Amino acid sequence: MANSIKPAALAALLLCCAFTLAVQAQAAAIPVPPPPMGWSSWNSFSNTVDSQVVMNQAKAVAANGMQKAGYQYINIDEGWWLGQRDAEGNIVVDAKAWPPIAEGEQPGDMGNIVRYIHGLGLKAGIYTDAGADGCSTVGPDLGPSYPRTGSEGHYEQDFLQFAKWGFDYVKVDWCGGDKENLDPAIQYAEIARAIAHTEAITGHRLYFSICNWGKHSPWTWAPNIGGVTADVWRTGGDIVAPIVAGTKNADRKASFKEVLREFDQAQHPEAQHSGFYNDPDMMVVGMPGLTNQESRAHMSLWAISGGPLLVGADLTRLSATDLATLTNPDVLRIDQDSLGLQCVKVAEPAAGLEVWAKPLTTIGERAVLLLNRSASPGAISVAWRDLGLSDGSSVTVRDAWTGKDLGEFASAYSATVPAGDAVLLFALGSEGATTAYFPEQLKAAPASGQTLALGRDKQLTFAHVASRFPIARIRITYTNPDKTARFAELRVNGRIATRIAFPQTGGDGATGTLSIESPMETGGAKNILAFSVSGDPGPVLQSISLQ
Structure with missing residues (x-):
């Protein structure tokens, strides 16, 4: 967890680290890994997914312009296996559901x-649960209930198998873990280590998606959990309406009310930075229930949330309007922006009328x-x-x-x-004035090249911010x-x-900037920011600046 490093371990980490403090003019913003874009089987197919379903969806992504727009993951959700293992504990896959696709392949091999997915230039994702059981044992699904479809007790074995099959992404659900009343921070840390x-x-890199529906506030412990990167974490429950027994896949509906609920629950901008989302x-774009x-x-x-764009609709049924919505390049640029930040609500001029900015x-x-x-139009x-932005300056x-282009405006739109x-x-306008701050340990702006070595039980503090x-x-x-x-x-x-990942800036002392967002006290210079090292070696921090 974010506050669980023991003092002795922290002292050992800090002992060997030095922070170079220097003023660097116009250091470049360092791009961070963007959130994933792709398709996931759950919303439309629940636990009835099989090889043919996945091939059809992958072909659609490759052919309909989504791949060209940036969608790359084809993620297989629950239902891909029936909970059976061999005598050595290896996952046994239904050969009928996952037959050979090319000559020389073996039945029941998820490879x-x-x-097939890789052959289309796309990436493949797989699913498991942190507990012993999967989600079909705790709620209604379109297909039968499949117990023992979780990875508890087999973490290292299962994740090694996923990598050997060639999967690039793994989603780890929480139905079994929740059923057993496990601690998500502990279980997901064990999974991260696996x-x-x-x-x-x-x-082989496995993109790690935590799916415990926001329970126990994963945004406070998921970044860099277990010493490795937990890339994304769910912040709320399922967006689609509950399944009704006897319905068909196409009958699963979405509602804009649920869209707004999930958006609201995802707002934790202090945790979304440096490649964590x-x-x-x-x-649910393209699913029944929403208007255009x-x-x-x-x-x-x-x-504008800047989170993952994983489409849950049946891509073989998308309308031209839905496809245009999903592939608009300017809208995708907002999501994929390389600062990697989330939006913040900056104004609410009246009840229900809101301004969000990223x-x-x-x-x-x-x-x-x-x-x-x-319920009514509003200005x-x-x-x-x-x-x-600079107040009074012209903004396009x-x-x-x-x-x-809607024009240039002096103070508002x-x-x-x-x-x-x-x-x-x-x-697009001019940035407002910024203020630079240097570590309290120096009490003043440092001379070029000056260093400050941190000893035991020390941290780098910026005060009166x-x-x-x-x-x-x-x-x-x-x-x-x-x-x-x-x-x-x-x-x-x-x-x-919050744990922050600092990407490479280059050799020869090259510097860069990384942006994060944090709650602050306003109305005076009374904020204290304390940095400590959570890895060996840590980044070389130089200064911070706020508007």
């Missing part, structure tokens, strides 16, 4: 479908969402000062869906938004010459820490 062990043996669940207007608003909400990589650019949750205005506004709809915009906003964007200037990320923890005003 068959992986090779994944790290697998990657060390095979050299809150996951508001699979999308609601589908666009749904896509806008997921894009900083983008381009200096002075924001994605802005005007959301109308009310919503966004002020540039609320976005951290563009509609993200149409690409239409207003639009009338239909009931239950949203307007998604780009706003002022913020204009209750959730502030913090830019961290740092150095990491390694080929892989280094890690550190940040605790703001004594609250629970």
Whole structure:
């Protein structure tokens, strides 16, 4: 967990680390890994998935423009195996459901479908549970209940098998774990260590998706859990309506009310940074239940959240309108922006009328969402000062869906938004003034090249930090010459820490900036930011800046 490092271990980590403190002009923003894009079988097929279903969906992604737009994962959810193991504990797969696809393949080998997916230039995902049982034992499914479809007691064995089959992504559910009243932070840490062990043996990367529906607040412990990267974690329950016994796959419906609920539960911007993402669940664009207007608003909400874009619809049944919604390049650019941040609500001028904003990589650019949750059309205005842009400067506004330039505006922009709809915009202007802060240990800005070695039980503290906003964007200037990320923890005003991954900045002392968001106290310079090392070696931190 984020606050579970023992003092002795922390002292050992800090002992060998030094932080170089220097003012670097215009250090480049370092891109972080984007959230995943792809398809998942659950929303439309529940536990009735098989080889033919997956091949049909993979072919659709490759042929309909989704792959070209950036969708790459084909994820197989629950129902791919029946809970049977051989005498050595290895997973036994139903040969009829997963037959050979190419000449020379063996029946019941999940490597068959992986090779097919890879052959289309796509990536393959698989599913298991952290407990002994899967989800069909605790709730209704379209197919039969399959006990013993979890990986508890077989973590290292199963994840090694997934990698040997060639899977690139693994989703780990929580139905069995919840049924057994297990501790998710402990179980998912064990799974993370099994994944790290697998990657060390095979050299094959497994993207790690935690799915415990937001229980026990995974955004507080999931980043870098078990010493490795937990890439995404679910923040709420399932978005699709409950299954009714006797219904067909195509009868599963979505509702915009559930879309809004999942969006709200996913808002934990302090945890979404440096390649870690809150996951508001699979999308329902293209499923029965949403109008075209609601589908666009749904896509806008997921894009400005900056989370995973995993489509749950049957891709062979998508309309041209749904396909256009899912592949709009400007909307996808908002989601995939390389700062890797989440949106923040910056204004609520009236009940149900909201303004959400997400900083983008381009200096002075924001994605802005005007959301109308009310039952009537409403005028919503966004002020540039609320976005951290220079107040009074000219800001260019563009509609993200149409690409239409809407003009230049001096201090704010207003639009009338239909009931239950949203307007998604780009706003490009000048950044507001920023303030740089240096470690309290130096009491002043450092000279070029000056270093500060941290000894036992020490941390790097930035005190008397002022913020204009209750959730502030913090830019961290740092150095990491390694080929892989280094890690550190940040605790703001004594609250629970967040683990931050610092990607490579390059050799020869090259510096870069990384952006994170954090709750702050406003109305004075009274915030304290404390960094500590959670890996050996840690990043070389230099300064921070806030608007």
